[in-house]
Amino acid sequence: MAAVRAEGLYKVFGRKADLAVQQLKQGASREEVAKLGVTPAVIDASFEVEPGEIFVVMGLSGSGKSTLIRMLNGLWHATDGHIYVDGTDIVNAHGAELRQMRKEKISMVFQHFALLPHLTVAENAAYALDIQGMPKEERFARAEEALEMVGLGGWGDRFPVQLSGGMKQRVGLARALAAGSEIMLMDEAFSALDPLIKREMQEQLLQLQSSLNKTIVFITHDLNEAMRLGDRIAVMRDGRIVQIGTAEEVLNDPANDYVAQFVADVDRTRVLTASSIMEPAQFVVNADSGPREAQYTMREKQMVAAFAVGRRGDKLHGVVHDQDVVSAVRRGDKSLEGIIDTDVGAVHQDTYLVDLFAPSAENPLPLPVIDDEKRLVGVVPRVTLLSAMASIADVVHTADSPAQDAATTGVTRGFGTEASNAGQGGDA
Amino acid sequence: MILAQSEGFDPLNPRIEIGQWADDLVSWFEDTFKPVLDLISDGLGGAYDGLSNALREPSVILIVLLFGLIGLLFWERFPPLRALSMSFVVVPIVLGGAAGWGVHALGEELESQFLALLIVFALIGWLVRSWAFGIFSAVAFYVVAGMDEWDRAMETLSLVLISVIIATLIGVPLGILAAKSQVVSNAIRPVLDFMQTMPAMVYLIPTLFAFGIGVVPGMISTIVFAMPPGVRLTEHGIRNVDTEVVEAGQAFGSPPLRILRQIQLPLALPTIMAGINQVIMLALSMVVLAAMVGAAGLGLEVVRGLQGLQIPRGAEAGLAVVVLAIFLDRIVAALADRAPVVRASRVRD
Numbered sequence: 001m002a003a004v005r006a007e008g009l010y011k012v013f014g015r016k017a018d019l020a021v022q023q024l025k026q027g028a029s030r031e032e033v034a035k036l037g038v039t040p041a042v043i044d045a046s047f048e049v050e051p052g053e054i055f056v057v058m059g060l061s062g063s064g065k066s067t068l069i070r071m072l073n074g075l076w077h078a079t080d081g082h083i084y085v086d087g088t089d090i091v092n093a094h095g096a097e098l099r100q101m102r103k104e105k106i107s108m109v110f111q112h113f114a115l116l117p118h119l120t121v122a123e124n125a126a127y128a129l130d131i132q133g134m135p136k137e138e139r140f141a142r143a144e145e146a147l148e149m150v151g152l153g154g155w156g157d158r159f160p161v162q163l164s165g166g167m168k169q170r171v172g173l174a175r176a177l178a179a180g181s182e183i184m185l186m187d188e189a190f191s192a193l194d195p196l197i198k199r200e201m202q203e204q205l206l207q208l209q210s211s212l213n214k215t216i217v218f219i220t221h222d223l224n225e226a227m228r229l230g231d232r233i234a235v236m237r238d239g240r241i242v243q244i245g246t247a248e249e250v251l252n253d254p255a256n257d258y259v260a261q262f263v264a265d266v267d268r269t270r271v272l273t274a275s276s277i278m279e280p281a282q283f284v285v286n287a288d289s290g291p292r293e294a295q296y297t298m299r300e301k302q303m304v305a306a307f308a309v310g311r312r313g314d315k316l317h318g319v320v321h322d323q324d325v326v327s328a329v330r331r332g333d334k335s336l337e338g339i340i341d342t343d344v345g346a347v348h349q350d351t352y353l354v355d356l357f358a359p360s361a362e363n364p365l366p367l368p369v370i371d372d373e374k375r376l377v378g379v380v381p382r383v384t385l386l387s388a389m390a391s392i393a394d395v396v397h398t399a400d401s402p403a404q405d406a407a408t409t410g411v412t413r414g415f416g417t418e419a420s421n422a423g424q425g426g427d428a
Numbered sequence: 429m430i431l432a433q434s435e436g437f438d439p440l441n442p443r444i445e446i447g448q449w450a451d452d453l454v455s456w457f458e459d460t461f462k463p464v465l466d467l468i469s470d471g472l473g474g475a476y477d478g479l480s481n482a483l484r485e486p487s488v489i490l491i492v493l494l495f496g497l498i499g500l501l502f503w504e505r506f507p508p509l510r511a512l513s514m515s516f517v518v519v520p521i522v523l524g525g526a527a528g529w530g531v532h533a534l535g536e537e538l539e540s541q542f543l544a545l546l547i548v549f550a551l552i553g554w555l556v557r558s559w560a561f562g563i564f565s566a567v568a569f570y571v572v573a574g575m576d577e578w579d580r581a582m583e584t585l586s587l588v589l590i591s592v593i594i595a596t597l598i599g600v601p602l603g604i605l606a607a608k609s610q611v612v613s614n615a616i617r618p619v620l621d622f623m624q625t626m627p628a629m630v631y632l633i634p635t636l637f638a639f640g641i642g643v644v645p646g647m648i649s650t651i652v653f654a655m656p657p658g659v660r661l662t663e664h665g666i667r668n669v670d671t672e673v674v675e676a677g678q679a680f681g682s683p684p685l686r687i688l689r690q691i692q693l694p695l696a697l698p699t700i701m702a703g704i705n706q707v708i709m710l711a712l713s714m715v716v717l718a719a720m721v722g723a724a725g726l727g728l729e730v731v732r733g734l735q736g737l738q739i740p741r742g743a744e745a746g747l748a749v750v751v752l753a754i755f756l757d758r759i760v761a762a763l764a765d766r767a768p769v770v771r772a773s774r775v776r777d
Contacts, residue, residue: 075678096683103681114676118694118768128680159772179680 001087002048003183003215004055004072009045009081011067014038021080030238041067043239045081051182052213056230057241058220064239065219069185072217073106074098085183103132107176111188113168115160121147121171122156128179139178146178147171149208166197173205177212186218190225195275195349196378202228223263224276227251235259274356275349277388278369278378284309287317291328291336298322305365307376308340314375316368318342346370349377353388360385454634468648469639475590476643480724483545483582491544492528498548499524501555542573545582549755557762568751577726577748584725585752587718588711591647595655595707600700603662604688613663620656628653628714632721646718646727654710661703665696694769701764705757712753726752 012020012033020033020040030040042064049055059065070076072083078091085105093101107128115124122143123130129139140156147153150170160168169189176184190198202225209216220226226233227247234244235255243255254260283301285294287308298306308317318340328339345359346368360367366381437443458465482490499520528544535543546569554562572581606613631652635645669692677687693700719727726745733742764770 070675073679075675099681099683101681102679106679108676108679110672110676112670112672114670114672116673116676116691116694118772127676131677131680131682131686159775161773162775175680185679 001051002084003051003053003086004049004217005047005082005084006068006072007046007082007084009042009068009071009083010040010079011042011064011071011076012038012040012079017079040239042071042078045236045241047234047241047244049215049217051215053231054209054216054218054229056218056220056226056233057236058223058226058230058233059236060221062238063236065221065236066187068236069187069217069219072185073102073108103128103179103181105181106183106185107179107181108185108187109169109172109176109189111191113160113165113172113192115168115171115175117160119159120156121152121158121160121163124160124171125156125174125178127175132179142180143174143178146174149177150174150204164197165193166201169193169201170204173208177208183215183217186216188219188221191220191222194377196278196280198225199276205229224272228276235262272353272388273349274347274351274353274367274369274380275377277353277384278349278380279384281307281366281368281376281379283307284376285320285336286311287336287340289336291325291333291339294320294336295325295329298325307344307368307379308336309376314377316344316346316370316374316376319344319365319368344368346374347380348372353385356380356385450634454637457634458638465638469644472590472594472644472647473642476586476647479590480583480586483586484579485541486532486545488529488532491532491548492525494548495528495531496521496525498551498555499527501552505555542569542578546570546573552759553755556759556766561758561762565755568755572748572751575744575748577729577744580724580726580729580745581748581752584712584715584727584749587643587647587650587715587723587725588708588752588756591650591654591711591714592704592708594647595651595711596658596704598651599655599658599703599707600662603659603700603703604666604693606659606663607666607692616659620659623652624656628717629720632717636721641722643718643723645721646714646723649721650711650714650718653714654707657706657710658700658703661706662696662700665699665703666692668699669695694767697767698764698770701760701767705760705764708756708760709753712749712756715749 010021010024012024014020014037016036016038020036020038023033023036024030024040024043030043033040045064045068047055057065057068067076071078072085074090074093081091082089083091085101088101090098090101116127119127122140125147126139126143129142134142144153144156147156147170150173152167152170152174155163155167160171163171169192172189190201193201205216206229218229220229230247232244232246233250234241235250235258236242237258243250243259245253245255250259251263254263283298283303283306285297285306285308288311294306294308298304303322305319305321308320309315310317320336320339321341324339324341325336328336333339344365345363347356347359347370349369349371351369356367360380360382366379366384368376369378369380371377499522500517502524503517503520531544531547535541546566549569550562550566553565572578602612602616606616628649631649632645635648639645639648666688673691673695674687677691682690715723715725715727716730717727719725719729719731726748729745730742730749733739733745
């Protein structure tokens, strides 16, 4: 049995919502019903989420994915359709019934973390258990376990304000894990995080998932993230689900032009960006310090060259080479200014992989990756770029082989764009 | 009566008898709710008399209680003391109470009625805010006593405190309702506008009729005039709590009242406190008006100064009002800074 099943789900905002649903069912377009003064946010969405699966809903902002996820735990009432959680239809559930379902079965992780700022990390992690009415000692023990799971053991007595964005979201994750429910809704959970932290969190989620086997519905607008996390991906546009399939299927067999455009030019090196494969920069010296300090750092870590980064805001100034630093020390220079080589071939974090090859080939050092403020956010060593390419080639290869193709379509075709098919399949 | 008035109505030379209607309405209101009005009158009047007598001639019990509170503040302010186990909290309270008894005895000895309360104000100023403010409070209240305005200042303080407490008790729940329900919000907004913009003296007239000369009509007018910001800022504070955080409460199955208690009220508390601060300031601005219908206190002194064109009298009473205003404002602002959410936002490693 599916852990979560949606059947012909509609959410229309406005007074004449019911009328609008009628018209939409008779084939009216989104624009036509907009004349009624209503906003259809989700139109005829049907899908099933299997237990233990990560189901990603991907779409641009305004595509209805946030509305969709909020209907799954009843934060917003569906205008029409059915939602089965563990086989129970929750669309007509109200008040206490709905709260009971949320306590027992579904937890949620939020885009901006939604921690309670006046409570400690432990109290936040224990929040769901508090609501469930668990005695104090027991719930703090459980919360501490959950915090350990996400790598925040011992941070319990801090306040959210003392944590970085990534750590805050770990608390959000711990709160959801501590609740002990089988189903987790994650609403753009990593979208507010820096690229490297985001990657880390994605890896951690996958790692946790491999042992916990939760059912996860994950909302994102980030294709890279959807590809990395999703066992299956549903692509949404203008309130409708336009395709459901595995990452390979969505890439290789887009259901329509929109999806095709979304997955960008078929070539994955044009989909994945520098930020999705970059690694933390190891060889960094302070651009404002003197050559002596730089020499010390470089000798310590045995580097031949290092990125010179400003003390304020990590701004990348350039690169310094070992022989220049040594001669600067010998000359008795007070600052690194004269010997910083500014020609480092830095690439923006949104640069596609395809555009990284030329600079990477020209440059003996790892490519520095910078953001809009020219801050050093990571590096792409040549070996990383090459191994990323190798794994992409793998994916393409396996997806092309007929046997694999048949297997994946067998599982996933059923949830294609024809919602009625999926519905019948579910009833049978 | 309304009909009688409108019979002779000439559309080109209109005279709409709103004033008459208001009079009729007030008369009807008084006749109908006489028992309720008497109850309110007795309640408010009694509370005022009790508090102002207690502040002017503080009994040993009051001073001991206040010093017990100060002992608690002292214990809570200094982390090394707080780090001791919870049960030790009794110790500072008892010690404080004992000190209070001593101070009261000293006041008796020196035949000074204001000494004990002055020390209480200064200590509260220090413990709630800073040592500098403690010194300021001591000096400022000493000046009030020096101007021979102490008793009147305590009367005004009583009037303001009771009015503010009642305005808060009505205003904050109303603000919560308005934040929860758009209908309530839409319904009370024009009423609040009306209450705030109607010249405050107008309230004096019907309340005077209903309650007679004395402190009660002044307090009622003060409550009506000072309440709106309390309602508005409470509504604003609760509505502005991050939607996602409220959703988090709902998503984990918390019932609405618990969300209000655990999430919305704590997060809105700084804004609500700002509202209460406004209520206090508006209440203080009403003391002179209240004096016009017979409330005692500093306002009466200002009115007399005006009637007799006596600059010293007006200046001294006015300055005493300013001292009260500064003291109350800074204390409430400091209390707002102690809201858990503000404290947590300041925590650093």
